[in-house]
Amino acid sequence: MAQFVYGKNVVKQLLMDKTKVLQIFLAGKEETIENLAKKNHVEISYVDKKKLYSLVKSDRHQNVVAKIEEYKTYSIEEILASIPEDEQGLLVLLDELEDPHNLGAILRSADAVGAHGVIFKKTNNVQLNPTVAKVSAGAIDTVKCAAVTNLSRTIEELKERGYWVVGTDMKGKDYRSLNYDFPTVLVIGNEGKGISRLVKEACDYTITIPMVGKISSLNASVSAGILLYQIYNKRFPL
Numbered sequence: 276m277a278q279f280v281y282g283k284n285v286v287k288q289l290l291m292d293k294t295k296v297l298q299i300f301l302a303g304k305e306e307t308i309e310n311l312a313k314k315n316h317v318e319i320s321y322v323d324k325k326k327l328y329s330l331v332k333s334d335r336h337q338n339v340v341a342k343i344e345e346y347k348t349y350s351i352e353e354i355l356a357s358i359p360e361d362e363q364g365l366l367v368l369l370d371e372l373e374d375p376h377n378l379g380a381i382l383r384s385a386d387a388v389g390a391h392g393v394i395f396k397k398t399n400n401v402q403l404n405p406t407v408a409k410v411s412a413g414a415i416d417t418v419k420c421a422a423v424t425n426l427s428r429t430i431e432e433l434k435e436r437g438y439w440v441v442g443t444d445m446k447g448k449d450y451r452s453l454n455y456d457f458p459t460v461l462v463i464g465n466e467g468k469g470i471s472r473l474v475k476e477a478c479d480y481t482i483t484i485p486m487v488g489k490i491s492s493l494n495a496s497v498s499a500g501i502l503l504y505q506i507y508n509k510r511f512p513l
Contacts, residue, residue: 278345280408281327281336283308288413289341290315298342302327305339331405346403349419351429354392355436357419362391364438364458365506369395370426370474371465372495377401379410380496381463386414388507394429394460397422430477433460439479442470443498445491447481455506463499 277297280286283305289296290311299312299319312319327336349357358364367385372378378393378401385393401407402422408415423429430440441453442462462478464470475481484493484501493501 281340282409286341300340302338365390367393375406377496379407381499382411382414384500388503392419442478444481447483450482455509
């Protein structure tokens with residue numbers, strides 16, 4: 276099944292990375308993308324903006340849409356097998372995240388710190404889609420994602436493989452107090468409800484980001500970015 280992605284930078288990166296692009300749709304001249312498409316022998320169709328909107332249901336397409344093969348997901352086993360033996364695993368588990376912009380930004384941060392995978396549910400969670408692809412700036416193709424049926428069961432399986440589960444909660448310990456010197460699953464909760472009860476009960480640690488301003492919480496992707504870089508900093512100090 277085909278999927279559609281949009282935006283000049285996203286489509287250009289796909290073509291530069293020689294990702295399997297089936298067709299390009301343009302509403303106007305885009306010389307760089309046209310040249311890359313011709314070089315990769317990708318069909319170009321010139322259409323109007325209404326056609327682009329019908330494909331991606333967004334007016335932020337920047338006059339460029341690409342038809343690609345369905346976004347690839349991996350099994351947990353495939354993700355674990357891809358982790359080099361000399362590296363401690365770092366996985367991000369999303370508990371019913373709803374906003375595709377948050378998922379895209381988390382993928383981008385995960386790529387930046389070298390996280391090995393992102394896990395989310397097949398239901399009640401945003402899935403990989405064109406908006407996620409655009410926000411991720413290409414990380415949707417570099418970070419391995421797994422869509423699972425049951426988060427609690429997945430957590431138990433990862434614990435059996437030596438992983439420690441770190442969840443985010445306002446009543447948790449200061450996130451700077453952990454060393455993260457163990458294979459880590461970082462859990463990011465729903466934008467409004469946070470981490471569900473069963474998932475929280477399965478966490479080995481709960482952490483929080485101290486806030487001294489008047490706003491009581493951070494955006495989910497911002498929190499994920501801060502925590503991922505804290506783990507990176509602890510593991511690779513200057």
